[in-house]
Amino acid sequence: MNIDLQAREITPLRNTFAHVAKYIGDEKAASRYQEATIGAQPMTNFQYRPTWDPAHEIFDASRSKVQLADWYVLKDPRQFYYANWTMTRARQQDAVESNFQFVNQRGMVAMIPDAVREKTLEILLPLRHAAWGANMNNASIAAYGFGTAFTAPAMFHAMDNLGVAQYLTRLGLAMAEPEVLDVGKKAWLEAPEWQGLRRYVEDTLVVQDPFELFVAQNLALDGLLYPLIYGSFVDDHIALQGGTAVAMLTAFMPEWHDETARWIDAVAKAAAGESDANRQLIAQWTQHWSERAQAALSPVARLALGEHGEAALTEARDKLDARCRKAGVLA
């Protein structure tokens, strides 16, 4: 008997879901990001308005003053959806984990000069609370924002911020006794240098407009805080004075900041590009909140870097302004 095996190609009749094809056409297969994002936002047929906010539907684009014909234009250039976001973070977690192991096994913390170690803890530990504020704010953007393309990455960003706070906690525990966390919290609550930043964080917690909150937290504050703290302070200052271990333990933060900045810039660019009204609104928020963030970080910069603090902060501000100009937010 002779059996003839043949490969037969069966081409799919449709390349993707109809609601995705409406956006990208049916000619080619959609990426997982597109299929996981487009069309996921509930748009119509809501029942009752929420009792806690009868002026709006439960999902309502008018919670923000920014107006977009289609909120799916706020695409994430990293194309994160749940699966590839978790896989990316898991890889980064492995890298940080081995950094912690490396530092612990070789007793690298003991090699850090005492003054440098104390300075590190004095600056980094109160920032746990700022990272927690960022977590809350991004969760709020995810809850009250509109359009899955915008809100899903905001939720990822919220969890990333929680991760940052946890890394700072672990750093504290690796470098000192657990009491150091209480000392950090006390400084956050009472030390005069931190009150400006704390006020900023607490004021943003009650910002109602999700897009304004996005600008205030992710663009303005984090756009200054991460280059200042993890660039100028940890990498350029602490690491050079024998604190290489600190740079290893915080390796995730600058890497993460560079990655997420691309998302933040892309969102600002897409929203500002849609209309002049949007651009003016976002420019005004950006101006207002980056002025405030710079003023709030000024005493922290001085505490961290002494007389060079102001220069480092100005440098961070210049970088942020350049980002905003590139995104078409600032002229």
Add this chain to the structure above:
Amino acid sequence: MSNVFIAFQDNEESRPVIEAIAADNTNAQVVHSPGMVKIDASGSLTIRRETIEEITGRPYDLQAIHVNLVTLSGHIDEDDDQLTLSWRH
């Protein structure tokens, strides 16, 4: 001129690679067959990391193409940024 080719498993991971090849090589012909995508090109064929990164929006390690690589023909000239197939020495 002699042909070179490269074939990948047809899946989500190799799709941006195939798109990048099609974008960078105007002489490339993409042939879909069951479970596999074969790309023929006359002369030479280049895979560029940068193009893949533009499509995926994330950093890409060119070595990752080997996970889904089925077969290829041609001499390989490769570094961190590109992989070129051709019959030149």
